[in-house]
Amino acid sequence: MKRSSRLVSLTNFFLENPRQHRNLPYFSQKYNAAKASMSEDLDIVDQMFREEGLGYLKRTSGSAGGVMFIPESTHDNGLEFIEELCKELEDPIRILPGGYLYMSDILGDPKMVREIGRVFASKFSDMDIDVVMTVATKGIPLAYAVASFLSVPVVIVRRDPKVTEGSSVSINYVSGSSRKIQTMVLPKRSLQEGANVCIIDDFMMAGGTITGMVSLLEEFNANVAAIGVLAEADDEEEERTVEKYTSLVKISDVDLNTKKIQVLPGNFAANKK
Numbered sequence: 001m002k003r004s005s006r007l008v009s010l011t012n013f014f015l016e017n018p019r020q021h022r023n024l025p026y027f028s029q030k031y032n033a034a035k036a037s038m039s040e041d042l043d044i045v046d047q048m049f050r051e052e053g054l055g056y057l058k059r060t061s062g063s064a065g066g067v068m069f070i071p072e073s074t075h076d077n078g079l080e081f082i083e084e085l086c087k088e089l090e091d092p093i094r095i096l097p098g099g100y101l102y103m104s105d106i107l108g109d110p111k112m113v114r115e116i117g118r119v120f121a122s123k124f125s126d127m128d129i130d131v132v133m134t135v136a137t138k139g140i141p142l143a144y145a146v147a148s149f150l151s152v153p154v155v156i157v158r159r160d161p162k163v164t165e166g167s168s169v170s171i172n173y174v175s176g177s178s179r180k181i182q183t184m185v186l187p188k189r190s191l192q193e194g195a196n197v198c199i200i201d202d203f204m205m206a207g208g209t210i211t212g213m214v215s216l217l218e219e220f221n222a223n224v225a226a227i228g229v230l231a232e233a234d235d236e237e238e239e240r241t242v243e244k245y246t247s248l249v250k251i252s253d254v255d256l257n258t259k260k261i262q263v264l265p266g267n268f269a270a271n272k273k
Contacts, residue, residue, distance in 0.1 A: 003041065006031050010045050014057070014069035019151035023066035042067055053077045071149045072122040073115075075272050081115055082248050082265050089231070089249060092259040099254045101261065103231070107141050107202060116248065117145025120200065120228040123246050123268065124150065129225050130195040131155050133217075135184065135209055138202040142230060146200050155197075157213055161185045169219045173212030184212050186220075196225040204229045207242035214242075232266060246271065 001009070009031070027038045046057040055071040073081070085106075094102045106112050120142075129150055134143035135157040147154045161168045165187040175182050191197075199213050214224055227245035234252045247266030254261050 001031055001033070003037075006033065006041055007044060010041055011048075014045065014049075015054075015071075017151075018055075018069050018071045018149055021060075021066050021068045026066070070125055071118065072125055073118045074122075078119045078122060079265070079269055081119060082269065085112075085116075086249055086263040086265060089251075089263045090261045092261065095254060095256065095259060095261065099256060101231075101251065101254065103202065104138075107138055113141045113145045114148075116142055116230060117147075117149055119248065119268070120146045120246070121149030123228070124198055124226045127198070127225050128196050129198045131191065132198045132200055133157060133191075133213060134200045135213060139200055142202055142228075143200045146198065146228065150198070152198075155186065155190045157216060158185050159183060162187075165190070169216065171212065171216050171219065173208060173215060175208040182212070184216050186216055191217075191220045191222055193221045195220070195222045197222050198226045198228065199224060200228045202230045203232070204242065204245070204247070205233045205235065207240050207245075210245070211241045229266070234264075 010027070024035050024038055027033075027042075028035050031038065033041075042057055042059070046059075049055050049057065049069070053072075053074045055069060057067050058070050059065070059067050088106065089101060089103070096102055124146075129152055131153050132143045132147040132150065133155045134140055136159065140154075140156060143154045143156070159182070161170065166189055168185045168187045170183055170185045172181050172183055174180070197217055199210055201210055204210060210227060210229075217224060227242065229245055229247045231249045231251055232247040234250050246268050248268050250264045250266045252262040252264050
């Protein structure tokens with residue numbers, strides 16, 4: 001195989017298999033090439049990943065040494081994407097009765113959702129995360145996007161138990177926005193004891209839903225490694241029940257009379273990794 005073809009194949013392999021460790025002999029056998037040649041190829045791929053802001057190749061030495069691709073978006077690229085997202089959300093036609101915003105089109109856009117997943121994964125890339133958790137239903141595409149870059153499974157919390165998922169653990173929690181008692185359910189087989197969990201949600205007002213998921217994780221003796229929220233409401237009247245989290249955008253003001261929406265970058269912008 002020519003080097004040009006090998007470089008294309010290597011690049012595709014890493015993009016399709018993020019965070020999967022492979023040693024140098026694996027690539028030498030796969031491409032029938034000398035270790036020295038493969039090492040040079042890996043240097044070239046690594047350089048291009050870094051220049052394009054896609055991530056980098058993490059190299060380890062020794063008998064168990066090898067390489068894995070860590071997908072990341074640079075902080076500046078993340079900020080640029082968030083600015084575009086803010087402009088997209090400020091469109092007046094998104095205003096719904098009650099001051100809510102229509103966001104289903106964004107959550108249904110594969111390209112947009114994938115980039116959201118990349119930005120979150122970049123923020124959490126140096127953390128020890130075993131699984132991504134979300135609550136049905138709007139957070140599901142975001143959770144899968146983040147999990148694809150972290151190369152971990154997804155666990156979905158539901159409101160009602162499913163007979164096909166076996167025995168479950170359920171808790172009651174107080175919704176932060178409506179102050180109503182609601183129920184969360186998670187199958188026992190879906191999460192291992194002591195797992196490090198990244199919670200992903202599409203929108204947070206007071207944080208009641210996320211607090212409920214945190215309480216549910218306590219029943220599994222699991223750990224909250226990170227919390228990511230696509231959009232948070234900037235409501236001074238609501239007491240926030242979640243302290244440590246990363247938000248991409250903040251809905252600062254929705255004026256139903258003037259049909260104006262003010263959307264600002266979330267705390268991701270201020271907290272540079």
